[in-house]
Amino acid sequence: MGQQEPARLGVAMVGHSFMGAAHSHAWRTAPRFFDLPLTPARAVLVGRDAGRTREAASRLGWDESSTDWRTALERPDVDLVDICTPGDSHAEIALAALAAGKHVLCEKPLANSVAEAEAMTLAADDAARRGVLAMVGFTYRRVPAVQLARQLVAEGRVGEVRHVRVQYLQDWLVDPEAPLTWRLDRGRAGSGALGDIAAHAVDLAQFVTGELVTGVSGVLETFVRERPVATGGAGLTGVAGEGRGPVTVDDAAAFVARLSGGGLGVFEATRFALGRKNAIRLEVNGSRGSLAFDFEDMNVLHFYDGTDPVAIAGFRRIVVTEAEHAFVAAWWPPGHGLGYEHAFTHQVVDLVGSIAAGEQPRPSFRDGLVVQRVLDAVERSAEKGAWLDV
Ligand code: SOE
Numbered sequence: 001m002g003q004q005e006p007a008r009l010g011v012a013m014v015g016h017s018f019m020g021a022a023h024s025h026a027w028r029t030a031p032r033f034f035d036l037p038l039t040p041a042r043a044v045l046v047g048r049d050a051g052r053t054r055e056a057a058s059r060l061g062w063d064e065s066s067t068d069w070r071t072a073l074e075r076p077d078v079d080l081v082d083i084c085t086p087g088d089s090h091a092e093i094a095l096a097a098l099a100a101g102k103h104v105l106c107e108k109p110l111a112n113s114v115a116e117a118e119a120m121t122l123a124a125d126d127a128a129r130r131g132v133l134a135m136v137g138f139t140y141r142r143v144p145a146v147q148l149a150r151q152l153v154a155e156g157r158v159g160e161v162r163h164v165r166v167q168y169l170q171d172w173l174v175d176p177e178a179p180l181t182w183r184l185d186r187g188r189a190g191s192g193a194l195g196d197i198a199a200h201a202v203d204l205a206q207f208v209t210g211e212l213v214t215g216v217s218g219v220l221e222t223f224v225r226e227r228p229v230a231t232g233g234a235g236l237t238g239v240a241g242e243g244r245g246p247v248t249v250d251d252a253a254a255f256v257a258r259l260s261g262g263g264l265g266v267f268e269a270t271r272f273a274l275g276r277k278n279a280i281r282l283e284v285n286g287s288r289g290s291l292a293f294d295f296e297d298m299n300v301l302h303f304y305d306g307t308d309p310v311a312i313a314g315f316r317r318i319v320v321t322e323a324e325h326a327f328v329a330a331w332w333p334p335g336h337g338l339g340y341e342h343a344f345t346h347q348v349v350d351l352v353g354s355i356a357a358g359e360q361p362r363p364s365f366r367d368g369l370v371v372q373r374v375l376d377a378v379e380r381s382a383e384k385g386a387w388l389d390v
Contacts, residue, residue, distance in 0.1 A: 008079075009038040009352060012072035012102075014046045014093055015084030016056035018236050019107050023084050024060035026344035033330045034349045037356035044072050069093055073100040080355070083107060086188040087195065091116035094134065094365075098127040103355055104134040105347075109199040109375065110368030112190030117365070117372040124365035135351050135361040136368035138203040140280060142346035144338065145301040147326035148318065149208045149282070149291045152303060159288025159306070161209050161263040166201040166283075168193075168269040169276035172237055173251060179230035181238035184247045192249030194220065194375055197280070198269035202374045203363065204282055205267070208291070211259045212370065215389045218255030218378035222247055223272055255378045278340070290315070299337040 011027055013020060027040045045062035046069045047053030057065035072078055073096055081097035083090055083106040091111050097104050104124070111117040124134035140146055152158055172178065182188040183196055206212055224247060231241030251272055257265035273279070280295040292302040292315065302315045321337050323329040327346045331338060354361035373390050381388040 006037055006039045009040050009355065010043040010075070010077045010079045011040050011082055012044045012046060012069070012075070012078045012080070013042070013062070013082040013084060014069045014072075014089075015107075016045055016047050016053060016060065017084070019084040020045070020056070021060060022341060022344045023082055023105075023348075024062070025341050026348040027082075028061050029341075029345045030348040030352065033345070036349065036352045038352050040348065040352065041077075043075070043077055046072055070096065073097055073102060079103060080105065086182045087112040087190045088188045091120055094120050095123050098123045098132055098134060101127075101130070101132055103132055103351075105137060105351055106134070106365070106368070107137045108203070108368065108371075109190065109195040110136045110365060110372055112195070114369070114372050114376045117369040121365045121369045128360060131358055133355055133359075133361055134365045135347075135354070136363050136365055137344075137347060138200060138207070138363045138367070138371075139343040139347050140200055140204050140295065141207050141363065142327065142343040142350065143295070143298055144325045144328050145293055145298060145318075145320040146204065146208065146282075148301050148320055149284070149293055150210070152289070152291060153209055153284065153286070157289050157303070157305065158284055158286030158291060161211060161259065161261050161284060161286050163263060163285040164205045164209055164211075164259060164265045164282070165285075166205050166265070166267050167279065167281045168197040168201045169273035169279040169281070170197065170271045171274045171276055173224070173271040174274050176224045177228060177240060179238040179240040180227040180245050180247065181230045181236070183236075184227065184249055186248035189249060191375065191379065192220075192222070192247075192251055192253075193269040193271055194250050194253040194378060196269075197271075198253045198255075198267060198378070199371050199375060200280060201267050201269055201282075202371045203367070204280065205259075205265060206367075206370070207363075208282060209259065209261070209263075209284060211261045211263070213257045213265060213374045213390055214260050215258045215387060216255045216374065216377050216381050217257075217387045218253060218381045220250035220379065220382040221252050222249070223251045253378060253382075255381070257374075298339070 252270035
């Protein structure tokens with residue numbers, strides 16, 4: 001008797017720009033490299049413009065395209081809705097999908113406000129009781145070197161956490177003529193560098209240390225207050241059109257924080273760090289050891305073991321490309337390394353595993369809400385010029 005084929009998991013994905021492409025790649029690749037308990041089927045891709053969505057569906061490998069996400073929720077062959085749209089539609093789509101009994105994967109930040117994130121979390125908790133599961137996409141958790149960092153902290157190799165330093169540095173807005181894409185529109189994105197990339201920084205710090213941010217004091221700045229409006233043009237940076245409009249979000253965010261274990265956090269997020277492309281950098285200093293990670297060298301983790309004899313102590317550079325490291329065995333022979341897209345694939349692998357096991361995937365919507373509350377506190381703290389507890 002042959003082995004039974006894993007059951008199908010029909011996916012509807014909403015949005016087909018940069019994140020949609022990354023998620024499409026993940027849905028397609030995950031079952032090719034990992035033994036999944038369910039086989040994802042890319043049933044329908046949903047977008048606003050019929051022609052562009054049809055073209056994207058064919059290019060990214062989806063069976064059908066549609067311009068109506070509500071219809072996708074009624075389909076019996078759709079089990080999961082993957083939300084890759086700007087933040088202003090996350091809550092509406094996620095709430096409707098959960099109510100329709102569909103599992104949900106939602107891009108970060110979970111929502112554009114704490115109120116929306118709370119409603120989504122309540123709905124996710126309620127859905128989980130019916131076996132319908134929801135996850136938010138903080139993908140950097142699933143970089144093998146980040147998994148190793150968390151493991152070392154959990155094993156006590158770092159000791160008590162004294163300092164967490166996270167910088168998320170990009171430079172795609174340095175040019176004042178870079179167009180006004182949706183990420184620069186508060187109505188659509190909720191905030192700027194804060195929600196887009198500091199959200200990752202906060203989640204990463206909390207994930208690696210297992211601690212929570214309990215209070216913050218922040219500053220926000222918008223360096224370029226007016227830009228050319230964007231014409232269509234998919235992708236991160238867009239294409240400049242006629243006329244100019246106001247930038248309604250922060251270009252950069254910085255904040256100090258207290259952590260639940262008594263340590264201090266320093267966070268910085270900017271799209272104006274000329275020369276830094278996608279440098280999400282984390283450093284943890286503990287009573288026993290230190291860790292350092294930089295996504296621009298994402299297959300490496302630096303670890304300083306404070307218990308080494310002083311004469312030979314020093315940061316060791318661990319190349320996280322071996323079968324012993326999380327997720328790596330499914331890919332290439334030892335030493336060959338992974339890239340940006342792999343973390344999205346790992347996210348799908350874990351999500352599908354959780355759904356098949358009927359277990360809550362992490363990061364959950366509640367984890368997303370925790371981050372949202374930190375972002376909100378930073379914003380209010382910056383407005384008031386005051387320290388705020390989260
Ligand atoms: C743009 O800053 C962006 O694409 C973020 O939106 C993503 O979440 C991050 O992974 C890369 O940078």
